[in-house]
Amino acid sequence: xxxxxxxxxxxxxxxxxxxxxxxRSPAILVTFAALALxxxxxxxxxxxxxxxxxxxxxxxxxxxxxxxxxxIVTDQDEAAYFESYPVYCKxxxxxxxxxxxxxxxxxxxxxxxxxxxxxxxxxxxxxxGEPLNANAAAVVYQGTAIGFASSADANQFxxxxxxxxxxxxxxxxxAGDA
Numbered sequence: 001x002x003x004x005x006x007x008x009x010x011x012x013x014x015x016x017x018x019x020x021x022x023x024r025s026p027a028i029l030v031t032f033a034a035l036a037l038x039x040x041x042x043x044x045x046x047x048x049x050x051x052x053x054x055x056x057x058x059x060x061x062x063x064x065x066x067x068x069x070x071x072i073v074t075d076q077d078e079a080a081y082f083e084s085y086p087v088y089c090k091x092x093x094x095x096x097x098x099x100x101x102x103x104x105x106x107x108x109x110x111x112x113x114x115x116x117x118x119x120x121x122x123x124x125x126x127x128x129g130e131p132l133n134a135n136a137a138a139v140v141y142q143g144t145a146i147g148f149a150s151s152a153d154a155n156q157f158x159x160x161x162x163x164x165x166x167x168x169x170x171x172x173x174x175a176g177d178a
Contacts, residue, residue, distance in 0.1 A: 064113055082107065083114075107133040119145040126172035127157060
């Protein structure tokens with residue numbers, strides 16, 4: 001890379017100082033363009049703007065229960081939705097009853113099924129210690145999705161440095177809430 005940079009610098013210097021060199025010559029312009037475009041040393045490095053996304057695998061529940069009747073359900077049963085997540089209910093009447101509930105109550109009742117779909121295995125927030133509901137925000141930490149009671153808690157955790165994150169997780173696990 002340094003060789004390309006030196007070659008590019010020398011060519012630029014020659015173009016400026018050598019009056020006998022015809023700067024309109026196609027060969028010189030092509031050479032200069034090839035070096036300038038092909039040499040990363042001539043062009044400053046551009047930081048990537050590509051967003052990396054952590055993929056969270058859902059947890060496959062062996063046994064799901066209806067949030068209304070507490071009966072065992074499968075993914076073949078009727079579904080109501082919490083945000084964009086299906087919540088399986090035993091029968092259409094239970095699905096309608098679930099859909100008609102207040103948002104906070106639906107979040108509490110749907111937590112078992114929705115948290116599994118979000119890939120969250122923990123039941124309490126590492127920051128506040130509150131029980132998680134279906135509104136929980138997931139953060140991937142060391143390859144594991146950890147649920148937080150709110151997006152504000154998740155953002156607070158994300159803002160910590162590596163030592164701070166490790167300390168929060170250590171305290172949370174020591175309390176037995178993990």
